[in-house]
Amino acid sequence: MVRFDRVSKRYPGGKEALTGVSFELQRGEFAFLTGHSGAGKSTLLKLMMLMERPSRGQVFVDGQNLGRMSSGQIPYHRRKVGVVFQNHQLLFDRSVYENVALPLQIAGYTPAEAGRRVRAALDSVGLLGMEKRNPIELSGGEQQRVGIARAVVNKPALLLADEPTGNLDPELSAEIMNLFARFQQVGVTVLIATHDIALVERMGSRRIILDHGQMHEAGGAGDWHVG
Numbered sequence: 001m002v003r004f005d006r007v008s009k010r011y012p013g014g015k016e017a018l019t020g021v022s023f024e025l026q027r028g029e030f031a032f033l034t035g036h037s038g039a040g041k042s043t044l045l046k047l048m049m050l051m052e053r054p055s056r057g058q059v060f061v062d063g064q065n066l067g068r069m070s071s072g073q074i075p076y077h078r079r080k081v082g083v084v085f086q087n088h089q090l091l092f093d094r095s096v097y098e099n100v101a102l103p104l105q106i107a108g109y110t111p112a113e114a115g116r117r118v119r120a121a122l123d124s125v126g127l128l129g130m131e132k133r134n135p136i137e138l139s140g141g142e143q144q145r146v147g148i149a150r151a152v153v154n155k156p157a158l159l160l161a162d163e164p165t166g167n168l169d170p171e172l173s174a175e176i177m178n179l180f181a182r183f184q185q186v187g188v189t190v191l192i193a194t195h196d197i198a199l200v201e202r203m204g205s206r207r208i209i210l211d212h213g214q215m216h217e218a219g220g221a222g223d224w225h226v227g
């Protein structure tokens, strides 16, 4: 589902954020991405969303070489990739429904189809019935669930999360991780960047580690090649 082939990224005027990173994520796999602050985790996620381009190497998502993608294809690519952020980036002047429906409006669904999808997404995160609420009235954990519903409303094949439990207590963090695991169980490929090593160890999933832009692998199942 995802393949990085000797990917390096240097920001203009900056040092190298990623150096020769190679790894693969199989379709339907669940993995954590860990590493110190500044190790390159967000950069790696941004390359998959085409928010950044590599300086060297190639990134493939769903069999497509992102370096060969035209600007017209980028919106279609982004629909395949759901993203969850730590601060969930919800709009507090809109209802829960409107927040979750946002990616669908961009994709041009009819209101009836959008309604079905929004309710299905809210149902999948346990928030059905909250459509009319304002996110500001919700707890931190519930707000993060709205962010996840918005990320999955387009039924993405790949779900990425950047520190999705950063502001939550351990119990809520575990709930959110279990929610991600449920998406994996229905075939979604999931990659979660996190500092929460205790939680990663409890989940026992594959762990990819970045250290000053270089990749290592620890624990988890499978026979992986890391270059």
Ligand SMILES: Nc1ncnc2c1ncn2[C@@H]1O[C@H](COP(=O)(O)OP(=O)(O)OP(=O)(O)O)[C@@H](O)[C@H]1O
Pocket: 011, 012, 014, 016, 017, 035, 036, 037, 038, 039, 040, 041, 042, 043, 044
């Ligand atoms: N837009 C940018 N311009 C220049 N340098 C950047 C940019 N974004 C990130 N960097 C640098 O690239 C390196 C990797 O940053 P990145 O945000 O990918 O790390 P991270 O592992 O996600 O860190 P954190 O856990 O703190 O979010 C850092 O040295 C950072 O300062």
